[in-house]
Amino acid sequence: MNLPPKTYIIEAEEAKSMAKSKNLTLPQLLPSLIKSAQNLANPPISNFAVGVVGLTSDGRIFFGGNIEFPGLPLHHTIHGEQFFITNLAAHAAGAKLLYLAVSAAPCGHCRQFFQELRGISDTQIVITDQPQENPDYKPFSSILPHPFGPFDLLDENTPLILEKHNNQLTLKDGNFIIQDEKMCDLPNGFSDLNAKNEEFFKTEASAAARGSHAPPKDGNFINQDENTFDLSNGFCKLIAKNKEFLKSEALAAARGSHAPYSGCPSGVALMDCEGKVYKGSYMESAAYNPSMMPVQAALVAYMVAGGGGYEKIVAAVVVEKEGVVVRQEDTARLVLKHLSPKCGACVGPTVFLSKGGIIRKEGGCV
Amino acid sequence: MNLPPKTYIIEAEEAKSMAKSKNLTLPQLLPSLIKSAQNLANPPISNFAVGVVGLTSDGRIFFGGNIEFPGLPLHHTIHGEQFFITNLAAHAAGAKLLYLAVSAAPCGHCRQFFQELRGISDTQIVITDQPQENPDYKPFSSILPHPFGPFDLLDENTPLILEKHNNQLTLKDGNFIIQDEKMCDLPNGFSDLNAKNEEFFKTEASAAARGSHAPPKDGNFINQDENTFDLSNGFCKLIAKNKEFLKSEALAAARGSHAPYSGCPSGVALMDCEGKVYKGSYMESAAYNPSMMPVQAALVAYMVAGGGGYEKIVAAVVVEKEGVVVRQEDTARLVLKHLSPKCEFRVVYCN
Numbered sequence: 001m002n003l004p005p006k007t008y009i010i011e012a013e014e015a016k017s018m019a020k021s022k023n024l025t026l027p028q029l030l031p032s033l034i035k036s037a038q039n040l041a042n043p044p045i046s047n048f049a050v051g052v053v054g055l056t057s058d059g060r061i062f063f064g065g066n067i068e069f070p071g072l073p074l075h076h077t078i079h080g081e082q083f084f085i086t087n088l089a090a091h092a093a094g095a096k097l098l099y100l101a102v103s104a105a106p107c108g109h110c111r112q113f114f115q116e117l118r119g120i121s122d123t124q125i126v127i128t129d130q131p132q133e134n135p136d137y138k139p140f141s142s143i144l145p146h147p148f149g150p151f152d153l154l155d156e157n158t159p160l161i162l163e164k165h166n167n168q169l170t171l172k173d174g175n176f177i178i179q180d181e182k183m184c185d186l187p188n189g190f191s192d193l194n195a196k197n198e199e200f201f202k203t204e205a206s207a208a209a210r211g212s213h214a215p216p217k218d219g220n221f222i223n224q225d226e227n228t229f230d231l232s233n234g235f236c237k238l239i240a241k242n243k244e245f246l247k248s249e250a251l252a253a254a255r256g257s258h259a260p261y262s263g264c265p266s267g268v269a270l271m272d273c274e275g276k277v278y279k280g281s282y283m284e285s286a287a288y289n290p291s292m293m294p295v296q297a298a299l300v301a302y303m304v305a306g307g308g309g310y311e312k313i314v315a316a317v318v319v320e321k322e323g324v325v326v327r328q329e330d331t332a333r334l335v336l337k338h339l340s341p342k343c344g345a346c347v348g349p350t351v352f353l354s355k356g357g358i359i360r361k362e363g364g365c366v
Numbered sequence: 367m368n369l370p371p372k373t374y375i376i377e378a379e380e381a382k383s384m385a386k387s388k389n390l391t392l393p394q395l396l397p398s399l400i401k402s403a404q405n406l407a408n409p410p411i412s413n414f415a416v417g418v419v420g421l422t423s424d425g426r427i428f429f430g431g432n433i434e435f436p437g438l439p440l441h442h443t444i445h446g447e448q449f450f451i452t453n454l455a456a457h458a459a460g461a462k463l464l465y466l467a468v469s470a471a472p473c474g475h476c477r478q479f480f481q482e483l484r485g486i487s488d489t490q491i492v493i494t495d496q497p498q499e500n501p502d503y504k505p506f507s508s509i510l511p512h513p514f515g516p517f518d519l520l521d522e523n524t525p526l527i528l529e530k531h532n533n534q535l536t537l538k539d540g541n542f543i544i545q546d547e548k549m550c551d552l553p554n555g556f557s558d559l560n561a562k563n564e565e566f567f568k569t570e571a572s573a574a575a576r577g578s579h580a581p582p583k584d585g586n587f588i589n590q591d592e593n594t595f596d597l598s599n600g601f602c603k604l605i606a607k608n609k610e611f612l613k614s615e616a617l618a619a620a621r622g623s624h625a626p627y628s629g630c631p632s633g634v635a636l637m638d639c640e641g642k643v644y645k646g647s648y649m650e651s652a653a654y655n656p657s658m659m660p661v662q663a664a665l666v667a668y669m670v671a672g673g674g675g676y677e678k679i680v681a682a683v684v685v686e687k688e689g690v691v692v693r694q695e696d697t698a699r700l701v702l703k704h705l706s707p708k709c710e711f712r713v714v715y716c717n
Contacts, residue, residue: 045627045628045691045692046519046627046654048518048519068654070691070692071691071692071693072692072693073657073659073692073693073694073697074627074628074650074651074654074655074657074692075441075654075655075657075659077654077655079653079654079655104514104518105512105513105514105518106514107474107478107514107652107653107656108473108474108475108476108477108478108479108481108510108513108514108653108656109474109475109478109651109653109655109656110474110653111474111477111510112473112474112475113474115474127512142511143511143512144474144477144510145508145509145511146471146493146509147471147474148470148471148472148473148474152414152470152471153412153414261411261412261440262411262440284440285440285473285475286473287445287473287474287475287476288411288412288434288440288441288443288445289440289441289443289445289475289655289656290473290474290475290655291439291440291441293439293441325411325436325437326411326436326437326438326439326440327437327438327439328439330700331439331697331700334696334697334700
């Protein structure tokens with residue numbers, strides 16, 4: 001199967017023609033895509049590459065691979081299945097997961113995390129490294145009988161992953177201007193904002209790029225065409241320009257966050273050295289520990305969008321409620337400081353409060 | 367079942383007589399102990415108390431309850447089953463887990479962590495909140511079919527939890543004196559050291575307790591009966607006296623650490639305001655994320671030994687290898703700073 005090297009999503013039309021050309025049904029196509037999925041993995045600790053491919057009710061195919069982080073404790077690991085679910089959550093809101101192929105038996109942690117998808121019991125799964133030649137699909141319930149799940153703790157009407165979340169959050173930062181008031185009307189709460197702001201983005205990125213490497217002629221920090229170079233990575237000005245957008249993306253991610261167990265939604269937005277912004281939502285598990293941390297979710301978005309190398313991440317914003325029972329700030333800071341040391345030095349995760357809190361702190365250019 | 371309020375272990379003799387008095391077999395006894403297990407839980411976030419009770423091949427009964435930490439991310443949560451396994455690992459080295467009762471269906475994270483016990487597929491499990499009146503035991507394999515486990519990554523001879531680990535570790539700290547060279551010969555690597563040092567311990571703790579709350583009369587930091595008060599918690603002198611023991615306990619815990627996937631064993635020792643030391647070993651899962659962090663493991667030891675309140679933890683030592691692929695230091699510091707802000711925190715590297 002000759003897919004481009006890093007394929008994370010196949011749209012419905014292409015999926016259909018791919019299947020047709022191989023004389024397969026869409027479900028039958030998935031196992032043939034497993035090797036491509038494994039190529040997305042980056043597991044330098046275990047060298048055990050896990051590939052995940054799934055088919056949604058709207059005919060699209062999504063991919064996931066496991067990501068390990070040398071130097072961090074193992075609970076920061078992104079499993080292939082979690083990568084897959086995060087990819088799904090960002091792009092397939094409103095759809096259902098019908099078929100799933102995995103390169104190896106999912107671990108219990110992942111079988112648990114899948115419970116956050118309504119109706120997962122009926123999703124058909126095939127494990128492609130099984131001894132038999134052509135392993136069959138079987139219902140997901142068969143690999144986690146008598147599960148512990150969301151409805152052991154929540155009312156059945158509570159939205160789960162892929163369903164619309166209604167986190168009513170506003171930033172307490174007085175200078176913040178919401179770019180698009182409508183951004184909460186979408187199922188996942190955020191994907192339209194990126195498109196609307198793309199022009200804004202390009203303008204800003206070009207402005208920064210046009211700047212020469214000469215220091216400003218006078219002391220005033222005004223000229224759009226200049227980069228200031230207070231920082232070794234040179235991105236101070238770019239970050240300042242995009243600060244509002246970074247915050248709005250992190251807020252959008254927090255609004256789409258699945259956190260019904262703690263009531264502590266959270267979002268992270270990352271900016272790379274080209275000024276592009278990627279965001280991820282915190283997604284909880286009924287079993288708590290398998291929850292997907294927001295930095296990791298944003299890193300998935302970064303990888304899915306073709307971002308390259310953690311050192312290119314130059315700014316990050318974390319949005320969460322202040323002083324609540326589950327707090328991401330310190331852990332997010334720990335992870336980002338480790339993956340992209342200059343990111344922390346420049347702006348640092350900037351935490352803003354929503355609904356009833358106060359602005360706690362804001363990193364500045366150092 | 368009238369057990370003392372916080373029972374974490376029932377010895378074989380007592381378990382036998384308990385069962386006899388109720389005219390039950392030992393396996394049949396376990397479900398009746400579930401409520402006691404749930405009383406060990408401290409889940410202020412979910413208010414969902416999970417109790418776990420298990421019977422080992424040497425006839426002992428172990429307990430576990432879930433512990434949640436408001437203010438920390440959810441991955442710091444200790445599940446009832448993980449508490450149970452940590453309790454087991456500290457006290458039942460060499461034994462096998464035969465029967466297990468849980469108050470609710472174990473989550474996938476825990477079903478995964480149990481894979482670190484060799485032969486878990488055959489362990490009999492009963493879930494006591496099931497609809498039927500008297501739910502039956504069934505093999506653990508039935509709740510995690512086709513599991514992902516240790517031997518998907520490791521050679522079958524690699525020691526698992528409850529089996530002797532051979533982490534050859536020594537501290538890089540030149541001043542360190544190993545109290546007992548033999549402490550690595552025990553299956554779990556450390557439980558005998560505690561007994562040997564108990565006398566030393568009592569002496570030291572009494573010495574500290576004898577000290578009045580008056581500052582030293584002169585500048586010299588010598589007198590055994592004085593507490594210095596450089597720190598607001600007043601335990602500076604006690605910590606200094608017990609510093610070597612804290613380090614040796616953390617090293618012992620690291621030596622008993624189950625870390626075959628990363629090759630990064632780690633141990634944590636905590637000291638409370640009475641000078642008592644509790645230790646816990648880092649225990650990995652084949653699936654990585656369900657791994658039991660060493661601070662959490664030490665907190666389990668603290669609770670099992672009857673320790674009360676995190677704020678009474680005044681000193682902590684983390685032992686791990688320096689600059690390796692999996693590092694506990696920053697996360698351990700984050701957790702302890704949150705639970706006991708005045709706690710003195712040290713990392714000692716080993717190789």
